[in-house]
Amino acid sequence: xGPPPAEQSLADAAALDAWVLATAADAVAYAxxxxxxxxxxxDVVQDCYCRLLARxxxxxxxxxxxxxxxxxxxxxxINLQARARGLRSLDVxxxxxxxxxxxxxxxxxxxxxxxxxxxxxxxxxxxxxxxxLQRAALELKSxxxxxxxxxxxxxxxxxNAGVLVHRARxxxxxxxxxxxxxxxx
Amino acid sequence: MSAPEPLHPIDALVRRHLLRQAxxxxxxxxxxxxxxxxxxxxxxxxxxLAGLAAAAALLLAFLGGRQAGPARASADxxxxxxxxxxxxxxxxxxxxxxxxxxxxxxARHPFFGRTRTARLWTRGDRFFVESTNPxxxxxxxxxxxxxxxxAHGPRxxxxxxxxxxxxEVVAAARDLHTMQxxxxxxxxxxxxxxxxxSGDTPATARVVARPRLGVTRPGLSGAVLDLDAExxxxxxxxxxxxxxxxxxxxxTTFTLIDCTPQADVSYRxxxxxxxxxxxxxxxxxxxxxxxxxEGFFRPGTSRPMPMPMPMPKPPRKPPA
Numbered sequence: 486x487g488p489p490p491a492e493q494s495l496a497d498a499a500a501l502d503a504w505v506l507a508t509a510a511d512a513v514a515y516a517x518x519x520x521x522x523x524x525x526x527x528d529v530v531q532d533c534y535c536r537l538l539a540r541x542x543x544x545x546x547x548x549x550x551x552x553x554x555x556x557x558x559x560x561x562x563i564n565l566q567a568r569a570r571g572l573r574s575l576d577v578x579x580x581x582x583x584x585x586x587x588x589x590x591x592x593x594x595x596x597x598x599x600x601x602x603x604x605x606x607x608x609x610x611x612x613x614x615x616x617x618l619q620r621a622a623l624e625l626k627s628x629x630x631x632x633x634x635x636x637x638x639x640x641x642x643x644x645n646a647g648v649l650v651h652r653a654r655x656x657x658x659x660x661x662x663x664x665x666x667x668x669x670x
Numbered sequence: 671m672s673a674p675e676p677l678h679p680i681d682a683l684v685r686r687h688l689l690r691q692a693x694x695x696x697x698x699x700x701x702x703x704x705x706x707x708x709x710x711x712x713x714x715x716x717x718x719l720a721g722l723a724a725a726a727a728l729l730l731a732f733l734g735g736r737q738a739g740p741a742r743a744s745a746d747x748x749x750x751x752x753x754x755x756x757x758x759x760x761x762x763x764x765x766x767x768x769x770x771x772x773x774x775x776x777a778r779h780p781f782f783g784r785t786r787t788a789r790l791w792t793r794g795d796r797f798f799v800e801s802t803n804p805x806x807x808x809x810x811x812x813x814x815x816x817x818x819x820x821a822h823g824p825r826x827x828x829x830x831x832x833x834x835x836x837x838e839v840v841a842a843a844r845d846l847h848t849m850q851x852x853x854x855x856x857x858x859x860x861x862x863x864x865x866x867x868s869g870d871t872p873a874t875a876r877v878v879a880r881p882r883l884g885v886t887r888p889g890l891s892g893a894v895l896d897l898d899a900e901x902x903x904x905x906x907x908x909x910x911x912x913x914x915x916x917x918x919x920x921x922t923t924f925t926l927i928d929c930t931p932q933a934d935v936s937y938r939x940x941x942x943x944x945x946x947x948x949x950x951x952x953x954x955x956x957x958x959x960x961x962x963x964e965g966f967f968r969p970g971t972s973r974p975m976p977m978p979m980p981m982p983k984p985p986r987k988p989p990a
C-alpha cells in the first residue's frame with residue numbers, strides 16, 4: 486500500500502519543487518547564453534517549466550526532467566531567435582550587474598580577477614559568434630550531456646551533434662587562442 | 671545527464687562561463703514565479719479517461735497547430751514554424767524535378783523545355799545546384815553574400831555581385847531551379863491563403879497555398895507544402911510557377927533526400943573549382959561572363975560544351 490492520495494500529492498509537489506530549485510539556475514544561464522537576453526531567458530525557462538509541469542504525470546521529472554528541460558529550452562531559444570532576429574535586446578546584463586556588485590571582492594587577487602573577467606568576456610563573445618546550433622551543442626556538451634542527448638535536443642543525429650560540437654570547439658579555440666596558449670588544440 | 675567524463679579545455683571554459691552565469695540566478699525566484707502562475711498539474715489518481723482526454727487536448731495544443739482555432743490559423747502557424755526551422759543554418763539536400771507546362775512558350779526552349787532533375791543543397795538562403803551527370807560536372811548557386819555563381823566544370827567559374835543585374839536566363843533559371851526557403855515562405859505567408867489538409871502520412875502535415883485574391887505574386891501560382899509533423903522541415907514542396915501574366919510556366923517538385931552537413935565552401939564558387947581555375951568576376955573580364963552563361967544554357971546542354979575561347983591566365987592573387 487502506498488501513501489494516501491493526499492500525502493502522495495504533497496510528496497509529488499515537493500519533489501517537483503526540488504527539481505525546479507535544482508535545475509533553474511543552470512537552465513536560465515543556458516537560455517541567457519543562447520539568447521543573450523536575461524529577461525527573455527527567464528520567460529523561456531518559465532514557459533518550459535510550465536509545459537513540463539503540466540505533463541508531470543506523464544514524465545518522471547525528478548529523474549528525467551533535466552534532460553527534457555534543456556531540450557525544451559534549446560528548441561524554444563532557437564525558435565525565438567529565428568523569429569526575433571534583429572529585435573534582440575542589447576542589454577545582456579540583466580540582474581547580473583547587481584550580483585557582481587554584491588560578490589566578494591576578496592575572492593581573488595585583483596590582477597587575477599581582471600584576467601578572469603577578460604577571459605570570461607572573451608568566452609561570452611566567442612560563444613555569441615557561433616551559429617545557434619553549434620552554440621547549443623557545445624553548451625549542452627559542456628554541461629555534461631551525451632551526444633545522443635544533444636542530438637535529441639536539437640532534433641538531429643548523434644553524428645551531426647558530434648560535428649556541431651567539433652566545429653564549435655574549433656571556432657572557439659581559434660577565437661580564444663590568445664588566452665589558451667596551447668591549452669586547447 | 672550522463673556520467674561525467676574528462677572535459678575538453680574548451681568545454682571546461684564554456685562550463686565555467688555557464689556556471690558563473692548560473693550563480694547569478696536565484697532558483698527560488700524562479701519557483702516563486704512559477705507558483706504565481708501555477709501550471710496545470712494533474713494528480714495520478716485521476717481516471718484514465720480524464721487523463722486521456724487531457725493528454726489529447728495537450729497533444730492537440732502542442733502539435734496540432736498550437737491553438738484550437740480555424741484551419742487557416744493552423745496552416746499559418748505551421749508555415750511560420752517551417753520558416754523558423756529553415757532559417758537555421760542546417761544543410762538540406764533536395765532532389766529537384768522541373769516539369770515545364772506544355773502550354774507555355776518556355777516549353778519550346780531547349781533548356782527549359784524538358785523535365786530536368788538536379789540536386790539542390792540549401793542552408794538558409796544559400797544554395798547550390800549540382801549536376802547529376804557524372805560526365806559533365808557543373809554547379810551553380812548563391813553564396814552567403816548573395817552572389818550568384820556558376821562553376822562550368824572545375825576549370826572555369828563565373829561570379830556575379832550580389833546587386834548586379836543577372837542575365838535574363840540566369841534569373842529565370844534561379845527562379846525555376848532553386849528554393850530559397852525562408853524567402854519563399856515569406857512570400858507564401860504574405861500573399862497566399864493557406865489551408866491545412868490531410869498529409870500523405872501521419873508524420874506529415876500538408877498545407878496548400880493559393881495566391882490571395884487581389885495580391886499579385888509573380889512567379890508563384892500555388893504551392894503544396896508537406897511539412898514534417900515534428901520538426902516542421904519541408905519534406906516535399908511542389909511549386910506551380912507562373913509568369914507575371916499568370917500563365918503557368920512549370921511545376922517544380924523538391925523532395926528532401928539528405929541532411930548531411932556540408933562545408934561552408936560548398937556554397938561558394940571556390941568550392942567547385944580547381945585551385946588554378948579561371949574565375950570571371952565583376953572585376954576580371956566581366957564582359958565574358960555572359961558568353962559562358964549563354965553557352966551553359968544553350969540548346970543541347972545535356973552534353974559538355976567546349977571551353978570558351980582561350981583567355982589570358984589571371985594574375986595570381988593571395989586568397990581572399
